[in-house]
Amino acid sequence: MSAQVSPAYRELHSGTYQTMLLAKKVGTYLLLVLASVLVLFPLLFAFSLALQGETIAPTLLPDVSKPDFSVFAQAFSKEKHLGRWILNSFVVSVAVTLGQLLTSVLAAYALSHLRFPAKPVFFFVFLGPLMIPWESTIIPNYLAITSWGWKDTYQGLIAPFLASGFGIFLLRQYFLTIPHELYEAAVIDGCGRTRYLWSILVPLSRPALGTLAVYAFLNTWNQYYWPLLVTDSTEWRTTQVGIAVFRSSEIAVYNLQMAATLIVLLPTFILLILGQRQLVRGLTEGALKG
Amino acid sequence: MSALDRPQNHATHFSGAVGTSVDGATEAALDRLGRPAKVGSRRLHRRWQDFGWALLYMSPALALFLTFTYVPFVRSILLSFYVTTPTGAPSRFNGVKYYARLLNLDGSGRGEYLQSILTTIEFSLMVVPLSMITALALAVLATAKVKGIGVFRTIFTSSVAISVASAGVIWSLIYAPNVIVTKWLVHVLQLQPDNLLNNASTALAAVAFMTVWTSLGFNFIILLAGLQAIPQELYESGRLDGTNGWTAFRYVSLPLLTPTLMFLCIISTIQCFQAFTQFNVLIGNEGPDNATNVMVYALFTAFWKDNRYGFASALAVVLFVILLVLTVLQYRVLDRRVHYQ
Numbered sequence: 001m002s003a004q005v006s007p008a009y010r011e012l013h014s015g016t017y018q019t020m021l022l023a024k025k026v027g028t029y030l031l032l033v034l035a036s037v038l039v040l041f042p043l044l045f046a047f048s049l050a051l052q053g054e055t056i057a058p059t060l061l062p063d064v065s066k067p068d069f070s071v072f073a074q075a076f077s078k079e080k081h082l083g084r085w086i087l088n089s090f091v092v093s094v095a096v097t098l099g100q101l102l103t104s105v106l107a108a109y110a111l112s113h114l115r116f117p118a119k120p121v122f123f124f125v126f127l128g129p130l131m132i133p134w135e136s137t138i139i140p141n142y143l144a145i146t147s148w149g150w151k152d153t154y155q156g157l158i159a160p161f162l163a164s165g166f167g168i169f170l171l172r173q174y175f176l177t178i179p180h181e182l183y184e185a186a187v188i189d190g191c192g193r194t195r196y197l198w199s200i201l202v203p204l205s206r207p208a209l210g211t212l213a214v215y216a217f218l219n220t221w222n223q224y225y226w227p228l229l230v231t232d233s234t235e236w237r238t239t240q241v242g243i244a245v246f247r248s249s250e251i252a253v254y255n256l257q258m259a260a261t262l263i264v265l266l267p268t269f270i271l272l273i274l275g276q277r278q279l280v281r282g283l284t285e286g287a288l289k290g
Numbered sequence: 291m292s293a294l295d296r297p298q299n300h301a302t303h304f305s306g307a308v309g310t311s312v313d314g315a316t317e318a319a320l321d322r323l324g325r326p327a328k329v330g331s332r333r334l335h336r337r338w339q340d341f342g343w344a345l346l347y348m349s350p351a352l353a354l355f356l357t358f359t360y361v362p363f364v365r366s367i368l369l370s371f372y373v374t375t376p377t378g379a380p381s382r383f384n385g386v387k388y389y390a391r392l393l394n395l396d397g398s399g400r401g402e403y404l405q406s407i408l409t410t411i412e413f414s415l416m417v418v419p420l421s422m423i424t425a426l427a428l429a430v431l432a433t434a435k436v437k438g439i440g441v442f443r444t445i446f447t448s449s450v451a452i453s454v455a456s457a458g459v460i461w462s463l464i465y466a467p468n469v470i471v472t473k474w475l476v477h478v479l480q481l482q483p484d485n486l487l488n489n490a491s492t493a494l495a496a497v498a499f500m501t502v503w504t505s506l507g508f509n510f511i512i513l514l515a516g517l518q519a520i521p522q523e524l525y526e527s528g529r530l531d532g533t534n535g536w537t538a539f540r541y542v543s544l545p546l547l548t549p550t551l552m553f554l555c556i557i558s559t560i561q562c563f564q565a566f567t568q569f570n571v572l573i574g575n576e577g578p579d580n581a582t583n584v585m586v587y588a589l590f591t592a593f594w595k596d597n598r599y600g601f602a603s604a605l606a607v608v609l610f611v612i613l614l615v616l617t618v619l620q621y622r623v624l625d626r627r628v629h630y631q
Contacts, residue, residue, distance in 0.1 A: 114347075
């Protein structure tokens with residue numbers, strides 16, 4: 001350090017500058033906390049209502065001296081099917097996630113590593129479903145599922161979602177970043193195509209697979225329209241349709257409604273916290289890289 | 291979701307055969323001619339083997355897309371030209387009458403389906419700008435370099451994990467007239483004292499406001515990533531030119547973020563056109579004076595409640611055309627951005 005103190009150095013250590021920095025920091029935190037409260041308001045509101053017991057005129061904050069946590073257990077006893085709905089959603093979401101991983105890995109492998117005639121044609125066939133909105137195929141799909149007798153079954157809830165254009169292109173993109181020389185070397189050494197896929201490519205692609213898994217699970221868990229159409233009996237509902245039905249049956253019992261909703265939100269919330277990095281990567285991959 | 295890839299990339303990869311003595315272009319040319327020429331028979335054998343394996347690997351996805359996307363899509367188009375039985379079998383050819391009816395070209399003067407398209411547009415106009423401005427503000431806030439910013443980012447992202455159905459249940463209570471928050475809000479904004487959702491002048495806005503909240507998380511993620519992708523040097527050189535705070539945002543961040551904002555704008559509009567859950571949970575019918583009868587809901591009513599499969603299919607085809615235009619726009623925007631980089 002030079003013997004002579006520079007003006008900038010003096011300014012940096014002067015009292016006013018330090019105060020300014022501190023004020024800016026406090027201001028930033030205040031803004032962040034304020035924004036967080038606003039963003040979380042509906043959830044805090046739901047939590048507050050859940051703890052207030054059965055009342056028709058809930059207040060903004062619950063009585064902190066005697067919060068009623070038993071409501072979360074009550075939700076299960078009041079709505080006998082809540083457990084079953086959660087099970088249904090888990091079975092469907094896990095099956096769809098695994099199915100999408102499998103079909104996407106295989107198709108993406110063919111598109112990224114193998115050379116074969118008419119590849120561009122296949123490419124467009126896989127791109128098509130990204131262009132066709134679900135709403136414009138929903139009527140024939142519903143008619144087909146009904147005619148196969150698949151209403152109120154797991155296969156009816158799962159089958160239409162087992163392949164994903166998003167998944168195929170996400171994985172293909174990732175597979176292309178793995179040096180092709182690796183594939184050639186493996187093939188020269190006598191490694192078969194299928195073995196290369198499962199013992200080399202898939203382990204190397206764990207980040208992209210994680211992204212697809214989190215994305216698929218979240219989307220499936222949160223589905224509403226399709227489960228509404230293909231489930232008739234109460235025990236075959238999934239969580240999302242279930243709580244909407246529960247709401248209309250317990251329309252005046254606010255605390256139970258909110259407790260049931262929060263219970264249903266919990267799995268995806270945990271997933272968000274654990275898989276945030278994967279999810280963010282997946283969403284921005286599509287948006288920013290093109 | 292969105293454009294994850296473009297065929298051009300693929301073409302390069304395809305012709306760029308690796309690890310062979312023949313160069314990529316020649317190889318591609320040979321492919322097109324469909325004859326082996328100088329290619330050794332072992333390699334040719336391998337090529338056909340590759341084709342067989344590729345078909346095998348692609349077959350599950352192909353079969354699923356065929357069954358649940360392509361065939362239903364074609365059936366939708368066909369159904370839209372037919373009167374159907376209550377079980378959905380086409381019974382009588384109807385020509386384009388359904389299209390004429392819903393676009394009010396049949397001279398009956400009943401324009402409720404055109405109105406439904408307008409309601410959808412109105413809904414998008416309420417949701418998209420507000421959601422993007424709020425998400426942008428949150429994203430700018432989340433670039434602050436302070437301790438614990440990760441926690442705040444998770445909070446701002448949180449609505450991504452919340453399903454529209456659960457959000458609908460929560461918001462139906464926020465909007466309930468006997469809840470104190472709503473009472474206060476109604477008083478402050480001088481609104482009708484009855485349920486916001488039962489009032490034709492507020493119902494659509496109320497659903498839109500809830501939708502803004504559910505879409506915040508996604509928009510926040512994209513905009514934060516967009517902001518983080520802006521090179522720091524640009525801000526530094528901007529500072530030499532005297533920018534700070536607001537002017538840095540206005541003259542550095544915003545112009546560089548424009549493509550991201552345009553992309554989000556289109557994608558959010560597409561999502562608004564597909565919105566169904568919040569209308570079904572919060573309103574559950576066409577709304578007061580049809581105020582919330584958006585296209586997808588009109589489709590749902592025609593198909594689910596009235597069993598008019600042919601007519602509902604015509605609505606589905608119109609929806610497809612609108613969304614296709616928006617999707618093509620989205621790809622254009624993405625393309626342009628890639629070239630600018």
